[in-house]
Amino acid sequence: MASEKLYLYPIWIRIWHWVNAILFITLLVTGVSMQYSNPENPLLISFERSVELHNLCGILISLNYLLFIIGNLFTSNGKQYKMKTKGLLTRIFNQSVYYLFGMFKKQDAPYPISAENKFNPMQRFIYSTAMYVGFPIIIASGAAMLFPEIIVPQVFGFSGLLLTAIVHVIIGFILSLFLFIHLYVCTIGSSISSNFKSMITGWH
Amino acid sequence: MNPSNFKHIILIVSFLCNVSFGFGQETNEKNQSGSDKNQKCLKCHGNHTFKYMNEDFGLEIKEAMCSNRFIDTIAFAQSNHGMFKCTDCHSPEYESFPHAGNLRMGLMYACNDCHGGDPEYAKFHFDEIEEAFYESMHYNRAPDAFNCWSCHNPHSYKTQASKGGKISETVTYDNNICLKCHADISQFELLTERENINILKTHNWLPNQELHFKNVRCIECHTQLNDSLLISHVVMPKENAIRECTKCHSENSRLMASLYKYKSMESRKSNGFINAVIINESYVIGANRNKYLNILSVIIFGLVLSGIFIHTLFRIFKRK
Structure with a gap:
């Protein structure tokens, strides 16, 4: 494993990430409180307060998502979310085997972190799906519920x-599962807190 | 043809004609619509203008029909009372014109003058409705002026929710009953000395006001719930109106005991969806619960947490 430190998370990513984290957790708690x-x-938070907070945080997280999209368009960070479909399943399978068995046998990670590959294949697939499929759907459905007059009254x-x-609730549920798994996987580092510190300092 | 056979045929044909035309005549009389029976009254009261002959001067006079004496003939025909003759409720003396002035001094029938104590209408609980009405703020503020007809126009009223119509139509219909006075000062001041009415302003506190107004009836928040009545008639003073969101936005949604009461009673036996009747036509955050999705989400969430827990245990035990 490479011992030299890598600067993986520039300031704009760290700001976006922590703002996203705070807003997402607030949305999760208030969403559950409403549902x-x-x-x-x-x-549970009171219904009235939940509605206010959920609406506010929903708008803020959408704006923050814009920052993420623009940042990825104009910096090299966008490449981290691109993946080749050829051999994707094999790469994800290899990473799964490592998480389930290899890491307990002290084997080396099959896809070590580098400046070009911040994410292993499983992370790359899950993060890309969450950010480029899950987020647009939950933002669009949330915006529609904020302005329900734009929704088609009857569908089939x-x-x-x-x-x-x-749709909003199901995607919210899946993304909240992602949050729990993400938090847990982040404890798999050189120490339990090392990945969390990396997202504060930028250095891995 | 044998004359005796011919006589028989004539007798049979005449009997059949008699029977068929006789029955037909009876059926036609039964089916005769209210508007046909009331042609004489509606000739004037069904139009915005009417004509009469001033016999003294030999002049035909055309005048405007006073708006509160005008009857919408289509709405009347479709209403619950559409089959009645005008003189079933109004004095037969109205059949002569010009109408005698003292006729207007007569008191109108109230609902229970016809429906009270009648087993045929027991399912509508008119007696309980009357008791509830006497408790209502409307009656107590203006006992002499406020009566059944203040809300339920006898010439157009028709039951909505109790017949299982669309909820959105029920909401619009029922809210229009309230708005007839609460959004029209000319009607409002007939019953109260208050001059300023602005329900938009008084409901400023309500989030998504337009959405609530379109999808919720005024009476959901402004009446006391009643277990035995489909629609509560105890209209409360504004100070007692419901303001807590969770009265509707919760599993024990108040809407299930009011707006969706009829439908929930109809589908009480069905299982699976909690508050399923709301789900059929709308979405009320906090009140729509899907039992199967709830169980599925708990199972999936439990599996994820179990996986994380087991993985953590392996990490601890394999750390050495």
Whole structure:
């Protein structure tokens, strides 16, 4: 494993990342508080406050997403989200085998981190899917629910608002699973906190 | 042909004609619409202008029909009372013209004058509705002026939710009943001395005001829930109106006991969706719960957390 330090996360990525993290967690908590609203549950935020916060954070995370897209368009960071489809499954399989077995046998990571490859193939696939599929869908469905008059009233006999809400909730649920897995995988580093420190200092 | 056979045929044909035309006549009378029976009244009251002959001067006079004496003939024909003759409710003396002035002094029938204690209408709970009405803020603020007809125009009223119509149509129909006075000062001041009405301003606090106004009936927040009535008639003072979002936006949504009550009663036996009747036509955050999606999400979330936990254990045990 390379011992020299790599500067992987420039300042704009770190700012975007932590802003995204705070907003996403707020959206998750307020989203759950609205979906399962119950004034008698002390663990949930009040419905009124949840609506206000969810709307505000939804707008802010959309603007932050714009920063991410623009940053990726005009810097080399965008390349980190591109992947070749040829051999993709094999690469993901190899990385999975490492996480499930190899790392416990002290084997070297099959795809070590470098300045050109910040993500291993599994991360690259999941991050790309989350950021370029999940985020656009959840932002679009969220915007539609913020301005419900733009939603088609009926789609194949179902309420258009309902379908939009279901899509929003399902994608939100998948992205929240991603968050938990992401947080856990980040503890797999040279130490439990090393990856978290990297996202603060920029150095890996 | 044998004369006796001919006589029989004539008898049979005449019997059949008699029977068929006789029955037909009876059926036609039964099916005769209210507007046909009321032709004489609606000739004037069904139009915005009417004519009459001033016998003293031999002049034909054309005048405008007073707006609150005008009857929308189509709405009347489609209404719950559309089959009645005008004189079933109004004095038969109205059949002569010009109408006697003292006729206007007569009191109008209220709902229970016809429907009260009638087992045929028991399912509509008119007696309970009357009791609820006497508790309402409307009655107590203007006991002499406010009556059933203040909200339910007897010439156009028709039941909505109780017949399982579309919720959106029920909302529009029912809210228009309230707005008839609460958005029209000329009607409003007939019942109160208050002059300023601006429901948009008084509902400024309501998030997504337009969306709520289009999809929720005024009475969801402004009446006391009643278990035995499909529609509560205890209209509360504005100070007691519901303001907590979670009264509707929660699993025990108030809407299930009001707006969606009829549909929830109809689909009570079905299982699977919690508050499924809301899901069929709309989306109410916090009230729409899908039992299967809930279980599935808990299972998936549990599997992910279990996987993380097991992986963590392996990391701890294999650390050495």
